Amino acid sequence: MDVLIVGAGPTGMTLACGLAAQGVEVRLVDRATGPAETSRANILHARGVEVLDRLGALRDLRERTLEPAGMRMHVGGRPIATMRFLPDRRERTQALFVSQAAIEAELRRRLTELGVPIHWGTEVTSLDQDPPADWVVGCDGARSTVRELAGIDFPGVPVAERFLLADVHTDWDRDRSVSAGWYHRDGMLLAMPMPGKPDLWRLMADVPHDGERLAPDQVVDRLRQLLVERAGQSDIGIRETVWASVFRIHRRLAADYRRGRVLLAGDAAHTHSPIGGQGMNTGIGDAENLAWKLGLVVRGLAGPELLDTYGAERRPLAADVLRNTTANTRLLLGETALTRFLRDRVVVPLLGRPAVQRRATRVASQLWVTYRRGPLGGRGPAPQPGDRIPDGEYQRTDGTQTRLHAELGPEWALVGGSAELLAEARTALGEVVGLRGEGDALLIRPDAHLAWHGNDPAALQDRLTAMLRPPGVGTMRP
Numbered sequence: 365m366d367v368l369i370v371g372a373g374p375t376g377m378t379l380a381c382g383l384a385a386q387g388v389e390v391r392l393v394d395r396a397t398g399p400a401e402t403s404r405a406n407i408l409h410a411r412g413v414e415v416l417d418r419l420g421a422l423r424d425l426r427e428r429t430l431e432p433a434g435m436r437m438h439v440g441g442r443p444i445a446t447m448r449f450l451p452d453r454r455e456r457t458q459a460l461f462v463s464q465a466a467i468e469a470e471l472r473r474r475l476t477e478l479g480v481p482i483h484w485g486t487e488v489t490s491l492d493q494d495p496p497a498d499w500v501v502g503c504d505g506a507r508s509t510v511r512e513l514a515g516i517d518f519p520g521v522p523v524a525e526r527f528l529l530a531d532v533h534t535d536w537d538r539d540r541s542v543s544a545g546w547y548h549r550d551g552m553l554l555a556m557p558m559p560g561k562p563d564l565w566r567l568m569a570d571v572p573h574d575g576e577r578l579a580p581d582q583v584v585d586r587l588r589q590l591l592v593e594r595a596g597q598s599d600i601g602i603r604e605t606v607w608a609s610v611f612r613i614h615r616r617l618a619a620d621y622r623r624g625r626v627l628l629a630g631d632a633a634h635t636h637s638p639i640g641g642q643g644m645n646t647g648i649g650d651a652e653n654l655a656w657k658l659g660l661v662v663r664g665l666a667g668p669e670l671l672d673t674y675g676a677e678r679r680p681l682a683a684d685v686l687r688n689t690t691a692n693t694r695l696l697l698g699e700t701a702l703t704r705f706l707r708d709r710v711v712v713p714l715l716g717r718p719a720v721q722r723r724a725t726r727v728a729s730q731l732w733v734t735y736r737r738g739p740l741g742g743r744g745p746a747p748q749p750g751d752r753i754p755d756g757e758y759q760r761t762d763g764t765q766t767r768l769h770a771e772l773g774p775e776w777a778l779v780g781g782s783a784e785l786l787a788e789a790r791t792a793l794g795e796v797v798g799l800r801g802e803g804d805a806l807l808i809r810p811d812a813h814l815a816w817h818g819n820d821p822a823a824l825q826d827r828l829t830a831m832l833r834p835p836g837v838g839t840m841r842p
Contacts, residue, residue: 365391366662368497370510372396372482374405374464375630375647376503377471381419382655382810384478385774388662391497392475393486395504399472402607403463403531406558406566407641410457411730412648414755414812416467417457418773419652421474430461430559435543437715439708441596445716446542449725456755456767459729462559464644488513491626499658501627503651506616508632514623520616523637523690524697525573528583528590530608533563535601545696547707548594552696553587555595564606569594570697573612580608613637615690617682621675629654634682637693642685645730650678652773656810659774665794666832673834677738688727735813740831747814753806758799771797773810781805781819788821792828 367383369376372394380392408416408425416422434448451458475482491500491513502510511518538544540557551570558564567587578586584605591597618633630647654674660666695711698704714720726732735741735750742749755769758779771777776793778786780801789796789807796807807816807824816827 365389365497367391367499367501367658368393369501369503370394370488371503371505371508371630371632372399372484373503373505373630373647374467374471374644375632375651376501377468377475377482378415378419378421378648378651379501379503379629379655380480381421381471381474381478382652382774383659383662384475384480385419386655386659386663388659390480391483392480393483393488395485395487397485399465399468399484401465403465403558403566405464405467405638405641405644406461406556408460408462408467409641409645409729410451410455410459411733412645413457413460414731414769415648415652415773416470418769418810418812419471419474420477421470423470423473425460425462425466425470428462428466428559430540430557433541434721435545435554436539437712438544438546438595439712440548441546444708444712445714447715447724448542448721450718450721451725451729452722452731454754455729455731456769457731459725461557466559467644498662499625499627501629501654501658502632503628503630503647504632506614506631506635508628510626511618511628511632514626514628516623516626516628517619518616519619520614520635522612523615523693524570524613526571527568527611527613528571528578528587528608529566529568529611530580530584530587531558531564531566531606532584532602533561533604533606534565535563535603536565536599538600544595546595547696547698547704547712549698549704550594551698553590553594563603567591578610580605583608583610613693615686617679617686621679622671627654627658627671627674633679634686636686637689639693639696640689640728642689642728642730646682646685649681649730649733650674652811653678656774660793660832663794665792669834670832673739677735677740680738681733739834740815742816744817747806747817749814749816751814753808753812753814755812758801761798761800766799768799768808769812771799772808772812776810776815777806777808779806779808782821784821785819785824788824789828792825792832 366389369392436446502508543556546553553569556566629650736748775795777797779799804817
């Protein structure tokens, strides 16, 4: 067996799809007895949508979603501003308001097509120095057994002591085109329309930690009370509870993403506030970045040192996500009189401005992510090595029409350039799709980031040699 993946959530299944598509032998295990049926995460930002598209796992998810139009924010019970999603219309891909359960179902279907079963009810209890798998990847969540067995530190701090969450069917006559947020001196309360059913809402609120363990019906009762206290909403009739939970928010980041033949991805490597919906998106991005690199190593086309570039590229991004989500969460919770003043009088009103909305939407999308300052990045005119290359219409060398991202993952793409360049790329990398283009040739990685540009076959050979067997890897420059 080439790779053992522990954890069959979105991160683990994305990684399994990416590896299996390259012909890598994968075993995917999970301690749970079967797939989770609750929604959990409920938004897939644009970057995650792109990854599923490249994997062949997007299918009809666009048709089965609510379009996330934004959130109407209230202070003192009064609507102050509406924070709307304003995506860049030059981009082909936009966020989807869809449950994690639906995303996981599509990933399982794709795994079935690739011939990869999920071994449910299988728990990892030890790591052997001479294991049956060449590589082990922990995608097993914030309490990762793989991380603990590998001895990788997971330092961090608490952000919020206690959050209540419930997905409920209601008789609430409320506009479902936007979510709602109420900001109160005692904390915040969020209500989000959920896809799938026209009466399904997610309620979430922070409360003090008093040591009492709450059963699901007690969670719902407390949220019903908070709807009155914080939002002045007494007209919501909760008929049925789909799921209720109590959780704490921590900010944690693994000290390393790799320890020998053990790697981490997703929540096993980083965990943070759910505000902003960045967790699943970041984990899926981890998996795609790791998949093409680990695939090259397993297939003997690259040295294992290439895997050090995975952490060097992805860990700084996770650190940024942790900082931003922590700051936003603490501000929205209004833990002090000063933060409540800033929230209610400055931040919330500003979120009604289109320029702020466009910026916030772009940040959440993760389409801005670049690795140009990492070990596989480079300098020169834009686009620089490490930059993301947007999707677009292209022609194959035989003249047929295609989209760039439809040709990527697991394949690479060479846009423009000579037949000699294409042959050089294929010798080093295996599957490389040739697309027509003008100017400098662009060699594009399976994750849609630029690997190299130019027209000299010798320069391409040097670049590929340095990339596939890098002499030493540091972290991305700040």
